[in-house]
Amino acid sequence: MKGTLMTDIARSRSAPRIKFTYQAALGLLLVGLIVLFGILQPVFFHLNVLFDTTSIVGEIGIMALAMTFIITTGGIDLSVGYILQLAAIVFGVVLKGSGSLASAIVCSLAAGTACGFINGIIISKTRIPPLVTTLATMNLFRGVSFIIAGTSSYTGFPAGFKLISTYLVFNAIPVQFFYFVFLFVFFNLVYARGTLGRSLKGIGFNEGVLLFSGIRTKRILLFIYTLCGLMCAVAALIYLGRLSAAKTSMGNDLNLQVITAVVLGGTSIMGGVGSMVGTFIGVLIIGVLRKGFTLVNFSGNIFNFTLGLVLIVALIVFAVIEERKKTSGRTLKS
C-alpha cells in the first residue's frame, strides 16, 4: 500500500511545488496516524488489519474522486450520500422484483446517473447556485428513496454479487481497494494532466474567461455532476456488496466523509486549486481513522464528531493560508 502511495506522488510531478509538499506532509500524517493507532492497539500493525482499512474506503473514495472535480470548480454536491442511498434502494427493489442481478445493477447505475444529471442540469442551466441546488436535491433524493423502498427490507443478495466487494486479492487485499486505485489513476491523470482538469481549475478561478478560449463550461459542469451521480451508484454497489442489505439510513454520514477527504487533501473549497492525490491520501486517512477508532472502541459517533472537527480545522487552516497568500501576492506584483 505504501508503495503505491510513493509512485502516485511521483507521478504527479506536474503539480506546482507547494502542492507537492503539502501532499507529502499529508502522507506523513497518514503514516503518523497508523503508528499512533498501532501503539494504542498493536494489532493494528498486522498487515491484514491494515489492508482491512482499505475495505471501507472503497465507497468513500470513489465518490471523493468525483467530488474533487466538483469542488475544484467552486461548487459542491451535498446530495452524494443520498444518491448512493437511492441507488442502493433501487438495486434492492429491482433485484427483489425481477430476480435479475444484471438488471438490478443497470437500474441502480442508471438511477445514480439520473440523479447526478438532475443536479447538473439545474446547476448548469439555471442560476441556482450548486449549494442550494444540492441542498434541495439531497432532500428530494432522500425522499424518493424512502418512497421507493416502502416498508420492505432488501436482503439476500446472490453470493456472486457479494464477491464484488469481498473478494480478497492475493487473499489479503480487499478488491475494493483496487477499484479505488484503478479509478484514481484515471481520475488523477485527467485531473492533473488533462484538458478536463485544467478546465475545471479554470472554472473554479474565473469561469467567464474560459469561454474566451472556446471551452464549453456549462457542458463540463453538467458532465461532472452527472459523473458524480454515476460514481455514487458505483459506490452504492460496492457498499451493498459489503453490507448485503439495502437500507434507508445510509446517506447521512457519507457526505461528511467524502467532503472531508477532499478538503483535507488540499482541494480548496473556493475552487481553482486542488489535488487528486491529496484526495486519495485523505480518503486513506479517513479509512485509518475509522478502523483505528473501531479498534480503540470509539463509536461511530465519536468518529463523526472527530471528522466534523477535522473538517472545520482544515477549512480554517486553508482559509488562513489563502488570506496570507492574497496579501503577500499584492506586494509582489508591480
Next chain:
Amino acid sequence: MASKRVISREFMLGAIVLAFIAFLSFTTGFGSTSGIFSMLLDVSPTILGAIAMSLIIFTGNIDISAGTILGFVGFVAAMLAKAGYPFYVFIPAGILTGMLLAGLNGWISVTFKVPSIVVTLAMNMVHIGFYVTFLPNAGWVLNLSDSFTFLGQGRFFGIVPYIFVIAIAVAALFIWIVKYTKFGKSLYAVGGNRQAAIYAGINPDRTVLTVYLVEGLLLGLAGILKATTANRLMPSVFQGREMIFIAAAVVGGVNIMGGSGKLLGAVFGAVLVYLLSITMIYLGFQDYFQFALQGVIILIAVFITVSDFAPLRKRLKKLFAPKRAT
C-alpha cells in the same frame, strides 16, 4: 418610473394560507378546536426558526446546523429543569446555548473568511457527533415534569397555546425590528451589495456576527418552545429542521442570495409549508415524502427568485399592454 407590483407576495401567501385552512377544516375535521390547537402548537417553533433563518439569509449567509442547535437548546433546558431549576433559569440558559452555538458559527465564518455553508455543514456534524457521544443517553431526557412542560402544554382560554402567543409576539417584534432599526436595514445592505454597505458606513463583519447571535437567540427560544411541548426530549428529532426553515423562508419570498425578502413572508411560508405537509399526511403520503417535498419546494421557490424574468416580461408586455408613459 417603473410599475409596482399590484399584488404583494404577502397578500398572496396570506390568501393561500386561509384557503388551505378552510379546505382542511372542511375535509378532515381539522377545523375542530383540538386540530387547530395542535396546528398552532406545531407551527410556532417553525415560525421562529423561519424568522431566524431569514435574518441569516438576508445577509447572504446560511446556517445548516440550526436543527442540531435546537437539539442542544432543548437538552440544556430539559436537563436544568429536571435538576430542579425554575423556569427563569432554564429558559435563559437555553437561549444562551443557542446564542453560543450560532455565534460560534458566525465567528468562525467571519474571522477566517470561510463561507458559512461549509462552516455550518461541518459544525452540524460536530454537533451531532457531540451530543450522541458526550451527552448522557445521547441527549434523551425523559419524564419531564410540569415545571418544564407548563409552557408548552398550557393554553389561554383552553384553546390558544402559550407558545403560539409567544411565537407571534416575537415574530411581530422582529418584523418591527427589521423594518424600524438601522440593524435591520444593515442586514439587507450587507447581503445586497457588500461594497456599497461599506461605503454607507456599515461594518459587514460586525453585522454578520450579530445576526448569528440573534439567530441563536431565536433558535434558543424556538428550541425551548418545542421542547416544552412534550415530557420527553430527543435531540435527534431536530436534525434536519433547518430544511423546513429554509423552505419556509424561500417560499415566503426571501431571496436565497440575500439582500431582500420580508419576514412576514417567511412567517406565512412557515405556515404554508406546515400545511402542505399536514395535507400530505392526510392524503396518505408517508412521513418521508416530506423530504422530497421540501426539496422540490426549495428548488421551485429559489428558481423563481433567482431567475431573471425580464426578457420574458418584456415579451409579454409587447404582446399585451399598449405603451405606457414612464
Next chain:
Amino acid sequence: MADVVLQMEGINKTFPGVKALSNMNIDLRRGEVHAVCGENGAGKSTLMKLITGVYQPDSGEMRLNGQLLKVHNPNDAYSKGIAIIFQETSLFPDLTILENIFMGHELRRPLAGVVKFASFLDYPAMRRKAREIFGRLGMEIDLDVRVSQLSVASKQMVEIAKALSFDSSILILDEPTAALTSREVDTLFETIRKLRTHGVSMLYISHRLDEIFQIADRVTVIRDGEYVQTGEVKNVTRDQLVAWMVGRTLDTLYAKEDIEIGEVVFEARDMCQEGVIDGVSLTLRRGEILGIAGLAGAGRTELALLLCGLSRPDFGEILVDGARVIIRNYQDAMALGICYISEDRQKYGLVVPMTISENITMPLLRRISGFLGIINAGREREISTTYIDDLAIKAPGAGFVVNNLSGGNQQKVSVAKALATEPRILILDEPTRGVDVGAKSEIHRIISGLARAGKSIIMISSDLPEIMGMSDRVMVMKSGAKQGELPRSGLSQEKILQMAL
C-alpha cells in the same frame, strides 16, 4: 470676491510606474458648475478620488471653506459635505429608493422622549425629507419602487438625492451623461441648474464639449496629470479648449512600417445596438491596421463586442472575405478567425492565478491533447516558450504564475493567448493601457509584425500618439456613431479630437 468652497493647490499623486497628478491646482466657487476637462487618462478620476478620500495626496494642500482639509475615506467625505455621483452606482438593487437614500444615515426618533438610546427609524421624517429633496430637484417620485427596476438615468437621480440627503454642499459628477439619452440629459441639466440656485457647488467631469458649454460656468483643462488652464466658459471657444487639451509634442513611438495592404477581409455594415451603437460601418483589409479613436463612452468597446460575438446587434451584418456570416457567440467568431483582446484582462483575458503556459495554451487544449484529453506536456512547453520568446515576455519561465507579472507582461500573455488561436482578424481594445513605456513599444512592434504577417487589425486606443503612429486609417467615433475616417497622411491630434468631441 469669489467665495471659494474647495481649493486644491500643488497636489501630487504618484502610483507605481506612473505619475497621475503633478502640481495640480483647482478651485471651486460656491454655487458654480465647474467643468473639468481632459482626455482619457489625463487624471480627472484620480483628482476626484483624492477629493472624496479614496486616495490620499502625496503632497499639496486641500482646503474646504478656507480650512485645511483631509479626507480619510468616502464616509469621511460625506460627513464633510462632499459627495460624488458614480457612474457605476453604489445602490442596493433590491431596496427601495427611500431605503437607498438613507442607508447608513437613517433619520431616527427616540422611542419615548426620555429613552435616548432606544431609537427607531422615522419613516415619516425620511419621506418628508426625501420628498423635499426631490422637490428641490423638481421631480415627483414614487419612493417605494425598487432601485433595480429603474433606468440608469433614474438611478442617477437617486444617487443625487442620496448625496443631497447628506446635506452635501459639494457635488462631483463624473461623466454623468455617459449612459443617458438626450432627453434625460436635459432633465439632468435642469436638476443641476436647480441645485446651483440652492448654493450647491459642482465639479462636472466631462469631455463632451457641447455639454460643457451648455451647463458650466468655468472650465479647467488638465492634460497628462498637469494643470493647463482655467477659463470662464463664456469667454472660451471650442477650438481653444481643444488646443489646450492637446498641446503636446509628439513622442516618437514606434512608427509602423509600410506594408502592402491587400483586399478587404472583414466588413461590418450598419451595426446598430439600441441606445448604444448607431449605424456604424467599417471595412478592414489584409495587413491593415485600423485605429478607432474616440473618447470614453463613444461606444468603441461596445462596437468591438458586437464585432466578435460577445454581444448581439439589433441590426447589421458582418462579412468575412466578402461572405455574410452569422456570429452568435465568441466561439463562432473564433472559428472565423476573429479574436478580441481586451485591456480588462481579469474579465476577458487571463485566468490570473494560473501560469503563463496554462493561459497561453488554453484555447489550444484540444489540439495539444491526446487520448483521454491528456495534455502533451512537451508540445505545451514548445508552444508557450515560442510565444514567450516572440513576445519577449519577461518571466523566469513558462510555469510562472501570471498574477506576479507586471501589467505589460500580463498584456503580452493576453496577446499570446489570442495569437495561439492563429486568428486572421484581431480586435485590440486599449492594448497598451496600464503598460510601461518599454513594454509599450514592444507591443507596438508585435502588432506591426502581425500586420506584416498578413493579419488584419482593429485597434481601439485612447492614446492619440499611439493611434497616429500605428494606424493606416483612423476611424473616429462619438456617441455611438461613426464621425468620420482619416487617412494616415495628414493625421493630427487636433483633427482627431475635433471629431471626437
